[in-house]
Amino acid sequence: MLRCSLLKPSCFCQCLKAFNSSAFQERVIYSGIQPTGIPHIGNYLGAIKNWTQLQNAPGQHIYCIVDLHSLTVPKDREETQTSMKQMIACLLACGLDPHKSIIYKQSDVHQHTQLAWIFSSLVSTVRLRRFPQWKEKSKALADTHGLYSYPVLQAADILLFNTTHVPVGADQNVHVHLTNEIGEKFNKIYGETFQKVEIQDTPCSRVLSLRDPTSKMSKSASTHMSRVNITDSDDDIWLKIRRAVTDSQSKVAYEPETRPGVSNLIRIHSGFSGISHEEICEKAEGLNTGQYKMAVAECVIDAIRPIRSKYEELMEDDDYLNQVLQQGGEQASEIAHKTWEKVKENIGISRLGTTSGEKVGTKV
Secondary structure, three states, X not given: OOOHHHOOHHHHHHHHHHHOOHHHOOOEEEEEEOOOOOOEHHHHHHHHXXXXXXXXOOOEEEEEEOHHHHOOOOOOHHHHHHHHHHHHHHHHHHOOOOOOOXXXXXXXXXXXXXXXXXXXXXXXXXXXXXXXXXXXXXXXXXXXXXXXXXXXXXXXXXXXXXXXXXXXXXXXXXXXXXXXXXXXXXXXXXXXXXXXXXXXXXXXXXXXXXXXXXXXXXXXXXXXXXXXXXXXXXXXXXXXXXXXXXXXXXXXXXXXXXXXXXXXXXXXXXXXXXXXXXXXXXXXXXXXXXXXXXXXXXXHHHHHHHHHXXXXXXXXXXXXXXXXXXXXXXXXXXXXXXXHHHHHHHHOOOOOOOOXXXXXXXXX
């Protein structure tokens, strides 16, 4: 125990600051997903399944359907609404619990875009142009401001909720690094406001396309045979996995560099079963890849079937889906309001006479 009575005042302040550091604060885990169609098993194993497990740990858990990010590619109004409904139903069907996590829609919390505007003056255009996602997507889609600046909005998403940890895959690490750069720069200019965000280590399965096992499984792939959606029928799952591209060798072996197709199936099998790659290969001794595909399909079907059943049930209950989003939006807004008021005060744009976290009234 620290004997503060024997410390000099300056030492006492340093001890107090250390005690109040992020190491002693409640863990706040934050992540988001775009509502751009039904999630596939790559989304499930790489993110959603981890979220359902993380929500059982101590701390605050906030998961956002980032509908504003999805608008970087304009879509039909009806498609946008359908995608939103499908996504919230999928998240709940997969096991996200509104009693354990805050689940909300990005556009329901206006402070996301307000904070992003403040942050946009703290990052250079040169820095944003270096993002690999910008280079790839601007060529494939369009050279728009939304695509260009979405990493800034993503930084605002994270820092708005006093986030301590973000569970992301390796390809998203650069976004967390940018988030910390922006937070540090804000703190340097306006005073301590944001804490450093850590990357949450999770068992993340990188699931590749069933038709091209050198690229990630994607919703936007030209053929539906490249992915297994978490609402696919048993027959569709059997067909897609049976037709998955492997190679001419029959032995089941985990060799990602030389045999990406069968290694991808082993990762999928491992992700759903919890069995290690090594143990899977041992159990598959004597099976050829065709026979092994049937084992993988059976494992995936057993895991997906209850999710699909719950999803279909939820899609018939608009009132409940809206209730979850409304409750989550209110909870998220309460946190975001406090952060935004603190930001305004530190910058110097808060209402005269108000203090950080105090709600500004409407009376004139």
